[in-house]
Amino acid sequence: MKFISTRGQTEPHSFSEAVRIGLAPDKGLFVPEVLPDLSSEMLSWEGLSYPDTCYEFFKRFATDIPTDELKTLISGAYSRFDHSEHAPLVKLSDGLFVQELFHGPTLAFKDFALQLLGSLYERQVAQSGETINVLGATSGDTGAAAINGLLGKSGVNIFILYPDGRVAPLQERQMACLEQDNVFPLAITGSFDDAQAALKDTFGDETFSRKVRLSAVNSINLARILAQCVYYIYAWLKLPVERRAGATFVVPTGNFGNVLSGYLASRMGMQVAGFRVATNRNDILHRFFSAGDYSVCAVRPSHAPSMDIQVASNFERFIYFSLGRDPAATRRAMEDFKRNGAVSLTDLAPGVSMSSTRMDDAEIESVISKVYEKHNYVVDPHTACAFKELDEFETTVVLATAHPAKFPEVVKDCVGSEPTHPSLEALKSKKIVKYPLSPDEASIKSFILSKQS
Ligand SMILES: *Cc1c(COP(=O)(O)O)cnc(C)c1O
Secondary structure, eight states: OOEEETTSOSOOBOHHHHHHHOBOTTSOBEEESSOOOOTTGGGGGTTOOHHHHHHHHHTTTOTTSOHHHHHHHHHHHTTTOSSTTSSOEEEEETTEEEEEOOOSTTSBTHHHHHHHHHHHHHHHHHHHOOOEEEEEEOSSHHHHHHHHHHTTOTTEEEEEEEETTOSOHHHHHHHHOOOOTTEEEEEESSOHHHHHHHHHHHHHOHHHHHHTTEEEOOTTOHHHHHHHHHHHHHHHHHSOHHHHTTEEEEEEOSSSHHHHHHHHHHHTTOOOSEEEEEEOSOOHHHHHHHHSOOOOOOOOOOSSGGGOOSOOTTHHHHHHHHTTSOHHHHHHHHHHHHHHSOOOOTTOOOSSEEEEEEOOHHHHHHHHHHHHHHHSOOOOHHHHTTOSSOTTOSEEEEEEOBOGGGSHHHHHHHHSSOOOOHHHHHHHTSOOOOEEEOSSHHHHHHHHHHTOO
Protein backbone atom coordinates (compact mmCIF):
# COMPACT_ATOMS: atom_id res chain seq x y z
CA MET A 1 0.00 0.00 0.00
CA LYS A 2 1.26 3.46 -0.92
CA PHE A 3 0.15 6.85 0.34
CA ILE A 4 -0.54 9.89 -1.80
CA SER A 5 -1.19 13.55 -1.03
CA THR A 6 -4.61 15.23 -0.97
CA ARG A 7 -3.06 17.86 -3.25
CA GLY A 8 -1.84 15.34 -5.81
CA GLN A 9 1.66 16.73 -6.32
CA THR A 10 3.68 14.27 -4.24
CA GLU A 11 5.09 10.91 -5.32
CA PRO A 12 3.46 7.91 -3.61
CA HIS A 13 5.22 7.12 -0.29
CA SER A 14 5.49 3.95 1.77
CA PHE A 15 3.70 3.88 5.12
CA SER A 16 6.89 4.40 7.14
CA GLU A 17 8.05 7.27 4.95
CA ALA A 18 4.68 9.01 5.14
CA VAL A 19 4.67 8.62 8.92
CA ARG A 20 8.22 9.91 9.21
CA ILE A 21 7.71 13.10 7.21
CA GLY A 22 4.18 13.91 8.45
CA LEU A 23 3.14 16.64 6.04
CA ALA A 24 3.44 15.79 2.33
CA PRO A 25 6.02 17.90 0.43
CA ASP A 26 3.24 19.63 -1.58
CA LYS A 27 1.76 20.71 1.82
CA GLY A 28 -1.15 18.31 1.42
CA LEU A 29 -2.01 15.45 3.77
CA PHE A 30 -1.20 11.80 3.18
CA VAL A 31 -4.11 9.46 2.38
CA PRO A 32 -4.14 5.80 1.30
CA GLU A 33 -3.81 5.42 -2.45
CA VAL A 34 -6.88 3.17 -2.35
CA LEU A 35 -9.29 2.67 0.52
CA PRO A 36 -9.62 -1.08 0.97
CA ASP A 37 -13.12 -2.52 1.25
CA LEU A 38 -13.01 -4.21 4.65
CA SER A 39 -16.78 -4.70 4.99
CA SER A 40 -16.78 -8.49 5.16
CA GLU A 41 -13.31 -8.90 6.64
CA MET A 42 -14.04 -6.71 9.64
CA LEU A 43 -16.97 -8.93 10.65
CA SER A 44 -14.45 -11.67 11.37
CA TRP A 45 -12.67 -9.39 13.86
CA GLU A 46 -15.56 -9.58 16.33
CA GLY A 47 -14.29 -10.86 19.68
CA LEU A 48 -10.64 -10.04 19.00
CA SER A 49 -8.69 -8.12 21.64
CA TYR A 50 -8.03 -4.44 20.97
CA PRO A 51 -4.37 -4.95 19.92
CA ASP A 52 -5.35 -7.85 17.65
CA THR A 53 -8.06 -5.75 15.99
CA CYS A 54 -5.48 -3.01 15.52
CA TYR A 55 -3.04 -5.49 13.98
CA GLU A 56 -5.62 -6.87 11.53
CA PHE A 57 -6.40 -3.32 10.44
CA PHE A 58 -2.83 -2.02 10.21
CA LYS A 59 -1.45 -4.93 8.25
CA ARG A 60 -3.51 -3.65 5.32
CA PHE A 61 -1.70 -0.30 5.47
CA ALA A 62 1.73 -0.73 7.06
CA THR A 63 2.75 -3.18 4.36
CA ASP A 64 6.42 -2.20 4.53
CA ILE A 65 6.71 -3.45 8.14
CA PRO A 66 7.13 -7.24 8.50
CA THR A 67 3.93 -8.65 10.05
CA ASP A 68 5.58 -10.25 13.09
CA GLU A 69 7.33 -6.98 13.86
CA LEU A 70 4.10 -5.06 13.40
CA LYS A 71 2.29 -7.36 15.81
CA THR A 72 4.94 -6.91 18.52
CA LEU A 73 5.05 -3.16 17.99
CA ILE A 74 1.27 -2.85 18.39
CA SER A 75 1.05 -5.03 21.47
CA GLY A 76 3.83 -2.95 23.07
CA ALA A 77 2.08 0.30 22.16
CA TYR A 78 -1.14 -0.76 23.90
CA SER A 79 0.47 -2.33 26.96
CA ARG A 80 0.08 0.72 29.20
CA PHE A 81 -3.73 0.95 29.21
CA ASP A 82 -5.56 0.39 32.49
CA HIS A 83 -8.56 -1.52 31.10
CA SER A 84 -8.42 -5.01 29.60
CA GLU A 85 -10.67 -3.93 26.72
CA HIS A 86 -8.70 -0.69 26.11
CA ALA A 87 -11.78 1.06 24.65
CA PRO A 88 -14.79 -0.43 26.47
CA LEU A 89 -18.32 0.25 25.30
CA VAL A 90 -20.65 1.17 28.18
CA LYS A 91 -24.42 1.03 27.80
CA LEU A 92 -26.20 3.99 29.45
CA SER A 93 -29.71 3.12 28.26
CA ASP A 94 -31.47 1.40 25.39
CA GLY A 95 -29.78 2.62 22.23
CA LEU A 96 -27.34 4.95 24.06
CA PHE A 97 -23.73 3.81 24.41
CA VAL A 98 -20.51 5.51 25.50
CA GLN A 99 -17.14 4.33 24.28
CA GLU A 100 -14.52 5.19 26.91
CA LEU A 101 -11.35 6.35 25.20
CA PHE A 102 -9.66 7.48 28.41
CA HIS A 103 -7.93 4.34 29.68
CA GLY A 104 -4.49 5.20 28.28
CA PRO A 105 -1.54 6.68 30.23
CA THR A 106 -2.74 10.31 29.99
CA LEU A 107 -6.46 9.54 30.28
CA ALA A 108 -7.46 11.06 26.94
CA PHE A 109 -8.19 9.58 23.52
CA LYS A 110 -4.96 10.93 22.03
CA ASP A 111 -3.11 8.06 23.71
CA PHE A 112 -4.54 5.65 21.13
CA ALA A 113 -2.66 7.43 18.38
CA LEU A 114 0.41 8.67 20.24
CA GLN A 115 1.34 5.45 22.02
CA LEU A 116 1.45 3.80 18.60
CA LEU A 117 3.26 6.72 16.96
CA GLY A 118 5.90 6.58 19.72
CA SER A 119 6.56 2.92 18.93
CA LEU A 120 6.78 3.69 15.21
CA TYR A 121 9.33 6.45 15.90
CA GLU A 122 11.36 4.09 18.07
CA ARG A 123 11.49 1.53 15.25
CA GLN A 124 12.65 4.20 12.84
CA VAL A 125 15.42 5.32 15.19
CA ALA A 126 16.56 1.72 15.70
CA GLN A 127 16.74 1.22 11.93
CA SER A 128 18.56 4.43 11.06
CA GLY A 129 20.77 4.51 14.16
CA GLU A 130 20.25 8.27 14.38
CA THR A 131 18.76 10.16 17.30
CA ILE A 132 15.68 12.27 16.55
CA ASN A 133 14.44 15.36 18.35
CA VAL A 134 10.70 15.71 18.54
CA LEU A 135 9.38 19.24 18.98
CA GLY A 136 5.77 20.25 19.60
CA ALA A 137 3.63 22.95 21.17
CA THR A 138 0.59 22.24 23.29
CA SER A 139 -2.22 23.86 25.18
CA GLY A 140 -2.60 20.68 27.23
CA ASP A 141 -3.59 17.16 26.16
CA THR A 142 -1.51 16.72 23.03
CA GLY A 143 1.75 17.52 24.81
CA ALA A 144 1.06 15.11 27.64
CA ALA A 145 0.01 12.34 25.25
CA ALA A 146 3.02 12.92 22.97
CA ILE A 147 5.45 12.89 25.88
CA ASN A 148 3.92 9.71 27.26
CA GLY A 149 4.10 8.09 23.84
CA LEU A 150 7.85 8.73 23.67
CA LEU A 151 8.74 8.19 27.31
CA GLY A 152 11.99 6.34 27.77
CA LYS A 153 12.32 5.50 24.07
CA SER A 154 16.00 5.33 23.24
CA GLY A 155 17.32 7.73 20.64
CA VAL A 156 14.36 10.10 20.97
CA ASN A 157 14.37 13.44 22.78
CA ILE A 158 11.10 15.28 23.20
CA PHE A 159 10.68 19.04 23.65
CA ILE A 160 7.20 20.41 24.29
CA LEU A 161 6.48 24.14 24.42
CA TYR A 162 3.55 25.25 26.50
CA PRO A 163 2.38 28.61 27.88
CA ASP A 164 3.54 28.80 31.50
CA GLY A 165 0.60 29.17 33.88
CA ARG A 166 -1.98 28.68 31.15
CA VAL A 167 -2.40 24.92 31.03
CA ALA A 168 -4.46 23.05 33.61
CA PRO A 169 -2.35 22.16 36.68
CA LEU A 170 -2.87 18.42 36.18
CA GLN A 171 -1.99 18.68 32.51
CA GLU A 172 1.28 20.37 33.48
CA ARG A 173 2.03 17.57 35.93
CA GLN A 174 1.41 15.00 33.20
CA MET A 175 4.24 16.64 31.26
CA ALA A 176 6.61 17.77 33.98
CA CYS A 177 6.57 15.05 36.68
CA LEU A 178 7.82 12.10 34.68
CA GLU A 179 11.41 11.83 35.92
CA GLN A 180 12.76 10.86 32.50
CA ASP A 181 15.88 12.36 31.00
CA ASN A 182 14.66 12.44 27.38
CA VAL A 183 11.70 14.70 28.23
CA PHE A 184 11.93 18.50 28.23
CA PRO A 185 8.79 20.51 29.05
CA LEU A 186 9.54 24.09 27.98
CA ALA A 187 7.42 26.58 29.91
CA ILE A 188 7.36 29.69 27.79
CA THR A 189 6.29 33.19 28.68
CA GLY A 190 3.28 34.21 26.60
CA SER A 191 0.33 32.43 25.05
CA PHE A 192 -0.18 29.21 23.10
CA ASP A 193 -0.12 31.26 19.90
CA ASP A 194 3.35 32.57 20.86
CA ALA A 195 4.51 29.00 21.41
CA GLN A 196 3.04 27.98 18.07
CA ALA A 197 4.74 30.85 16.25
CA ALA A 198 8.14 30.10 17.81
CA LEU A 199 7.72 26.46 16.84
CA LYS A 200 6.98 27.37 13.24
CA ASP A 201 10.08 29.60 13.07
CA THR A 202 12.26 26.82 14.46
CA PHE A 203 10.99 24.30 11.90
CA GLY A 204 11.38 26.99 9.24
CA ASP A 205 15.18 26.87 9.60
CA GLU A 206 15.74 23.85 7.41
CA THR A 207 19.47 23.65 8.04
CA PHE A 208 18.94 23.44 11.78
CA SER A 209 16.01 21.12 11.39
CA ARG A 210 18.03 18.69 9.29
CA LYS A 211 21.08 18.93 11.54
CA VAL A 212 19.25 17.81 14.70
CA ARG A 213 16.71 15.65 12.82
CA LEU A 214 13.76 17.61 14.10
CA SER A 215 10.42 15.88 13.94
CA ALA A 216 6.94 17.26 14.60
CA VAL A 217 4.10 15.83 16.64
CA ASN A 218 0.94 17.14 15.16
CA SER A 219 -2.52 15.93 14.52
CA ILE A 220 -2.14 15.46 10.77
CA ASN A 221 0.19 12.44 10.93
CA LEU A 222 -1.16 9.54 8.91
CA ALA A 223 -0.43 7.03 11.69
CA ARG A 224 -2.61 8.99 14.12
CA ILE A 225 -5.57 9.02 11.77
CA LEU A 226 -5.30 5.29 11.01
CA ALA A 227 -4.79 4.36 14.68
CA GLN A 228 -8.06 6.08 15.53
CA CYS A 229 -10.03 4.13 12.90
CA VAL A 230 -9.52 1.03 15.01
CA TYR A 231 -11.62 2.06 18.02
CA TYR A 232 -14.59 2.92 15.82
CA ILE A 233 -14.54 -0.55 14.29
CA TYR A 234 -14.00 -2.08 17.73
CA ALA A 235 -17.05 -0.24 19.15
CA TRP A 236 -19.16 -1.06 16.11
CA LEU A 237 -18.39 -4.77 16.52
CA LYS A 238 -19.41 -4.59 20.19
CA LEU A 239 -22.84 -3.19 19.33
CA PRO A 240 -25.69 -5.68 19.03
CA VAL A 241 -25.70 -6.76 15.36
CA GLU A 242 -29.16 -5.28 14.73
CA ARG A 243 -28.02 -1.86 15.96
CA ARG A 244 -24.90 -1.46 13.85
CA ALA A 245 -26.29 -0.08 10.60
CA GLY A 246 -28.52 2.41 12.44
CA ALA A 247 -25.77 3.74 14.69
CA THR A 248 -24.57 7.34 14.79
CA PHE A 249 -21.18 8.13 16.33
CA VAL A 250 -21.21 11.42 18.22
CA VAL A 251 -17.72 12.89 18.46
CA PRO A 252 -16.55 15.88 20.55
CA THR A 253 -14.15 17.58 18.19
CA GLY A 254 -12.05 20.66 17.49
CA ASN A 255 -9.55 19.64 14.86
CA PHE A 256 -11.76 17.17 12.98
CA GLY A 257 -9.04 14.60 13.69
CA ASN A 258 -11.06 12.11 15.67
CA VAL A 259 -14.26 12.15 13.61
CA LEU A 260 -12.30 11.96 10.37
CA SER A 261 -11.07 8.52 11.39
CA GLY A 262 -14.63 7.31 11.91
CA TYR A 263 -15.55 8.72 8.54
CA LEU A 264 -12.70 6.81 6.88
CA ALA A 265 -13.72 3.60 8.66
CA SER A 266 -17.20 4.04 7.20
CA ARG A 267 -15.74 4.54 3.73
CA MET A 268 -13.91 1.25 4.23
CA GLY A 269 -17.11 -0.62 4.90
CA MET A 270 -18.17 0.01 8.52
CA GLN A 271 -21.86 0.54 7.81
CA VAL A 272 -23.44 3.20 10.06
CA ALA A 273 -26.20 5.81 9.88
CA GLY A 274 -23.75 8.68 10.24
CA PHE A 275 -21.58 10.95 12.33
CA ARG A 276 -22.32 13.91 14.58
CA VAL A 277 -19.65 16.56 15.07
CA ALA A 278 -20.03 18.06 18.56
CA THR A 279 -18.26 21.39 19.11
CA ASN A 280 -17.94 23.76 22.05
CA ARG A 281 -18.37 27.52 21.61
CA ASN A 282 -15.52 27.47 19.08
CA ASP A 283 -17.95 26.32 16.46
CA ILE A 284 -16.38 26.62 13.01
CA LEU A 285 -17.24 22.99 12.24
CA HIS A 286 -20.81 23.39 13.44
CA ARG A 287 -21.24 26.50 11.32
CA PHE A 288 -19.92 24.58 8.37
CA PHE A 289 -22.13 21.51 8.72
CA SER A 290 -25.26 23.46 9.66
CA ALA A 291 -24.92 26.48 7.35
CA GLY A 292 -22.04 25.88 4.93
CA ASP A 293 -20.00 28.65 6.56
CA TYR A 294 -16.36 27.74 7.16
CA SER A 295 -14.94 31.08 8.22
CA VAL A 296 -12.43 31.52 11.01
CA CYS A 297 -13.24 33.52 14.17
CA ALA A 298 -11.01 34.24 17.16
CA VAL A 299 -10.53 31.30 19.53
CA ARG A 300 -12.28 31.74 22.87
CA PRO A 301 -11.34 29.74 25.97
CA SER A 302 -13.95 27.22 27.16
CA HIS A 303 -14.54 24.43 29.69
CA ALA A 304 -13.40 22.00 26.97
CA PRO A 305 -9.94 23.49 26.24
CA SER A 306 -8.72 20.70 23.97
CA MET A 307 -11.43 21.70 21.51
CA ASP A 308 -10.56 25.42 21.56
CA ILE A 309 -9.49 25.41 17.93
CA GLN A 310 -10.62 27.32 14.88
CA VAL A 311 -8.55 25.82 12.10
CA ALA A 312 -9.42 22.16 11.73
CA SER A 313 -6.23 20.90 10.11
CA ASN A 314 -7.61 17.47 9.26
CA PHE A 315 -10.63 18.88 7.47
CA GLU A 316 -8.66 18.80 4.22
CA ARG A 317 -8.82 15.00 4.20
CA PHE A 318 -12.60 15.11 4.53
CA ILE A 319 -12.84 17.61 1.72
CA TYR A 320 -10.67 15.40 -0.46
CA PHE A 321 -12.85 12.32 -0.02
CA SER A 322 -16.08 14.30 -0.25
CA LEU A 323 -14.97 15.89 -3.51
CA GLY A 324 -14.57 12.45 -5.06
CA ARG A 325 -10.82 12.25 -4.32
CA ASP A 326 -10.10 15.09 -6.71
CA PRO A 327 -6.73 16.68 -5.81
CA ALA A 328 -7.21 19.68 -8.12
CA ALA A 329 -10.56 20.53 -6.54
CA THR A 330 -9.05 20.02 -3.07
CA ARG A 331 -6.19 22.38 -3.94
CA ARG A 332 -8.62 25.02 -5.14
CA ALA A 333 -10.71 24.73 -1.97
CA MET A 334 -7.65 25.06 0.29
CA GLU A 335 -6.29 28.01 -1.70
CA ASP A 336 -9.67 29.74 -1.45
CA PHE A 337 -9.61 29.18 2.24
CA LYS A 338 -6.11 30.58 2.62
CA ARG A 339 -6.96 33.65 0.55
CA ASN A 340 -10.36 34.49 2.03
CA GLY A 341 -10.31 32.85 5.45
CA ALA A 342 -13.56 31.20 4.40
CA VAL A 343 -14.74 28.58 1.97
CA SER A 344 -18.09 27.34 0.86
CA LEU A 345 -18.22 23.82 -0.46
CA THR A 346 -21.49 23.07 -2.13
CA ASP A 347 -20.27 20.06 -4.11
CA LEU A 348 -19.39 17.88 -1.15
CA ALA A 349 -20.73 14.33 -1.30
CA PRO A 350 -19.59 12.69 1.93
CA GLY A 351 -21.59 9.51 1.27
CA VAL A 352 -22.84 9.28 4.85
CA SER A 353 -24.94 11.58 7.04
CA MET A 354 -22.91 14.29 8.81
CA SER A 355 -24.61 16.56 11.34
CA SER A 356 -23.35 18.90 14.05
CA THR A 357 -24.11 20.67 17.32
CA ARG A 358 -22.50 23.38 19.43
CA MET A 359 -22.49 23.79 23.20
CA ASP A 360 -21.50 26.75 25.36
CA ASP A 361 -20.01 26.50 28.86
CA ALA A 362 -23.28 26.94 30.76
CA GLU A 363 -24.81 24.07 28.85
CA ILE A 364 -21.72 21.90 29.38
CA GLU A 365 -22.23 22.33 33.13
CA SER A 366 -25.91 21.49 33.01
CA VAL A 367 -25.27 18.43 30.81
CA ILE A 368 -22.65 17.04 33.22
CA SER A 369 -25.25 17.31 36.02
CA LYS A 370 -28.07 15.85 33.95
CA VAL A 371 -26.12 12.88 32.63
CA TYR A 372 -25.06 12.14 36.20
CA GLU A 373 -28.63 12.35 37.53
CA LYS A 374 -30.12 10.30 34.74
CA HIS A 375 -27.48 7.64 34.20
CA ASN A 376 -25.28 7.84 37.29
CA TYR A 377 -22.36 8.38 34.92
CA VAL A 378 -19.78 11.18 35.10
CA VAL A 379 -18.61 12.78 31.86
CA ASP A 380 -15.79 15.27 31.38
CA PRO A 381 -16.50 18.70 29.80
CA HIS A 382 -15.39 17.56 26.31
CA THR A 383 -17.56 14.46 26.33
CA ALA A 384 -20.48 16.54 27.67
CA CYS A 385 -20.63 18.41 24.34
CA ALA A 386 -21.88 15.21 22.70
CA PHE A 387 -25.07 15.02 24.78
CA LYS A 388 -27.29 17.22 22.69
CA GLU A 389 -30.20 16.41 20.35
CA LEU A 390 -29.62 12.68 20.60
CA ASP A 391 -33.35 11.77 20.51
CA GLU A 392 -33.35 11.82 16.74
CA PHE A 393 -30.96 8.85 16.58
CA GLU A 394 -31.99 5.22 16.73
CA THR A 395 -28.64 4.16 18.20
CA THR A 396 -26.00 6.53 19.55
CA VAL A 397 -22.36 5.90 20.37
CA VAL A 398 -20.84 8.86 22.24
CA LEU A 399 -17.06 8.92 22.23
CA ALA A 400 -15.81 9.85 25.72
CA THR A 401 -12.55 11.62 24.92
CA ALA A 402 -11.18 12.33 28.42
CA HIS A 403 -11.49 11.03 31.98
CA PRO A 404 -13.48 13.43 34.20
CA ALA A 405 -10.66 13.47 36.78
CA LYS A 406 -8.59 15.56 34.36
CA PHE A 407 -11.02 18.45 34.92
CA PRO A 408 -11.81 18.19 38.64
CA GLU A 409 -13.01 21.77 39.25
CA VAL A 410 -15.74 21.96 36.63
CA VAL A 411 -16.92 18.41 37.22
CA LYS A 412 -17.03 18.79 41.00
CA ASP A 413 -19.27 21.84 40.70
CA CYS A 414 -21.71 19.80 38.61
CA VAL A 415 -21.85 16.45 40.39
CA GLY A 416 -21.00 17.44 43.97
CA SER A 417 -17.86 15.37 44.46
CA GLU A 418 -14.43 15.58 42.96
CA PRO A 419 -13.60 12.89 40.39
CA THR A 420 -10.22 11.25 40.98
CA HIS A 421 -7.90 8.80 39.26
CA PRO A 422 -4.96 6.98 40.88
CA SER A 423 -2.49 7.95 38.16
CA LEU A 424 -3.28 11.65 38.68
CA GLU A 425 -3.10 11.31 42.46
CA ALA A 426 0.37 9.79 42.13
CA LEU A 427 1.54 12.81 40.14
CA LYS A 428 0.47 15.28 42.82
CA SER A 429 3.32 14.38 45.17
CA LYS A 430 6.02 14.50 42.50
CA LYS A 431 8.39 17.33 41.82
CA ILE A 432 7.72 19.50 38.76
CA VAL A 433 10.73 19.72 36.45
CA LYS A 434 10.25 22.31 33.71
CA TYR A 435 12.50 24.62 31.74
CA PRO A 436 11.45 28.29 31.55
CA LEU A 437 12.23 29.74 28.13
CA SER A 438 11.34 32.76 26.09
CA PRO A 439 9.31 31.95 22.98
CA ASP A 440 11.81 32.79 20.27
CA GLU A 441 13.63 30.72 17.72
CA ALA A 442 17.13 31.45 19.06
CA SER A 443 16.34 30.34 22.62
CA ILE A 444 14.63 27.16 21.46
CA LYS A 445 17.46 26.21 19.13
CA SER A 446 20.16 26.76 21.71
CA PHE A 447 18.19 24.76 24.28
CA ILE A 448 17.83 21.83 21.89
CA LEU A 449 21.51 21.99 20.98
CA SER A 450 22.52 21.98 24.63
CA LYS A 451 20.77 18.63 25.08
CA GLN A 452 22.54 16.77 22.27
CA SER A 453 25.08 14.27 23.46
C1 LIG B 1 -7.80 16.72 21.47
C2 LIG B 1 -9.09 16.48 22.17
C3 LIG B 1 -10.33 16.64 21.52
C4 LIG B 1 -10.45 17.11 20.09
O1 LIG B 1 -9.92 16.17 19.20
P1 LIG B 1 -9.86 16.47 17.64
O2 LIG B 1 -8.81 15.59 17.08
O3 LIG B 1 -9.55 17.89 17.54
O4 LIG B 1 -11.18 16.14 17.08
C5 LIG B 1 -11.49 16.35 22.23
N1 LIG B 1 -11.44 15.97 23.53
C6 LIG B 1 -10.27 15.82 24.19
C7 LIG B 1 -10.29 15.41 25.62
C8 LIG B 1 -9.04 16.06 23.54
O5 LIG B 1 -7.89 15.90 24.21
